[in-house]
Amino acid sequence: MTAPFVARTATSAPAPGTHALLTERVHGESLAAPFYVSDDFFDLDLDEIFSKSWLFVATEAEISEPGDYVTIAFGSRSVIVARDDHGRVRAHHNVCRHRGARLLTEPNGSTGTIVCSYHSWTYGMDGRLEFADAQAPGFDKSCYSLRSVHVRTIAGLVFICLADEPPNDIDEVAGIVEPYLAPHRLAEAKVAKQTDLVENGNWKLAMENNRECYHCGGHPELLNVFFPTWGYSSTDAIPSRLAPVFDRYRRATAAQIEIWDRRGLPYPRIEQLDTRPTGFHIEREALDLAGESFTLDGTAACGRLLTDIPEAQLGRLSMHLQPNMWLHVTSDHALLFSVIPVAADKTLVRTTWLVHRDAEEGVDYDLDHLTGMWETTNRQDADLVALAHQGISSPAYVPGPYGPSEFQVEAFINWYVTTLRDRLGVPSSHVTDAASA
Ligand code: FES
Ligand SMILES: [Fe+2]
Structure with missing residues (x-):
């Protein structure tokens, strides 16, 4: 009998036990091992943290001229961050709108247009489809721009967010x-x-x-x-x-x-x-x-x-x-x-x-x-x-305590756990404190 094909979607369901581990996280201690070593938690991090938060990905200095670009990849995602002909910083999914081929494969470079290697669909740096050979009459190029990614520059630093609705405090932080x-x-x-x-x-x-x-x-x-x-x-x-x-x-x-x-x-x-x-x-x-x-x-x-x-x-x-x-x-x-x-x-x-x-x-x-x-x-x-x-990675590992000078480690882990709980809808009513654990 053939094993059923199980597709891993762009946003996989959390592994069993995830909610319990998030609920049981003890303030002031390092995380349980699965958060660090499990492939399921790694996928969860890509889906819920890296695909929904503002990420620092480049400096404007790396894309100082029109046509300059960098690509940023994590998991199956790849994003093009480029400067367009008007000098604006743009971000697009690195996925051709024809049949999906990866467009730019270098980590950085400079180009006048983005040309797909497969059938030569050609995009401007602003993401608009400029050329698609041998299409049927009535083909509307304006319907096939690259899918855009939210991008924000702050004092020369470039941030992207892959979510449809990015965290809305970025202007306040800026x-x-x-x-x-x-x-x-x-x-x-x-x-x-x-x-x-x-x-x-x-x-x-x-x-x-x-x-x-x-x-x-x-x-x-x-x-x-x-x-x-x-x-x-x-x-x-x-x-x-x-x-x-x-x-x-x-x-x-x-x-x-x-x-x-x-x-x-x-x-x-x-x-x-x-x-x-x-x-x-x-x-x-x-x-x-x-x-x-x-x-x-x-x-x-x-x-x-x-x-x-x-x-x-x-x-x-x-x-x-x-x-x-x-x-x-x-x-x-x-x-x-x-x-x-x-x-x-x-x-x-x-x-x-x-x-x-x-x-x-x-x-x-x-x-x-x-x-x-x-x-x-x-x-x-x-x-x-x-x-x-x-x-x-050893079975002997158990979470250990953060000292006072490690307060920013606690803040990072607290942000991480709180963010995951919010995005997965996990209640935080049973949060445990290290002092009372
Ligand atoms: S997949 Fe890009 S042109 Fe066909
Ligand atoms: Fe260090």
């Missing part, structure tokens, strides 16, 4: 973060380098790892300039080993605030990571040593600063956005990270370095010097994520 980002003029910058690192762990572990500095002892290079005080508040018990660095951090912050005030740069921390659909965090922080950039001595790596503000010591502007992004901006460059799930145990972490568009490699900056600290840090993080995934 209104809050744009005053922080706009002075750095990222939309006018150029890409100095982009790296794709595939980490051997679930995408949530890559995000969790970014959301705490409890593990920063594993980043000796980064710690030359990055204060490992991050994540501790003034009311927390500070580990005695961090006492000297806390003193230095307080002095550096006071000096930095004087500069930010003088330059009119907003700096207060805004923390809305799990209190809205498009959860985010933004703040300015001091950097150690020269306080200018992510280099071993903290001095700027690029002689041409990103903006006209004649001030190299601006510390770092940092922003986190759920579910797949974080960034750091210093006076001389910007560093943007996007996370794209590949499989339950594989995650693409894309890092993009931006510099002033007129900065010249070899003249204004040495590329290895500019990127070295974070390339090293990324490799260290990838190793930690892989170790976490290996351990969680």
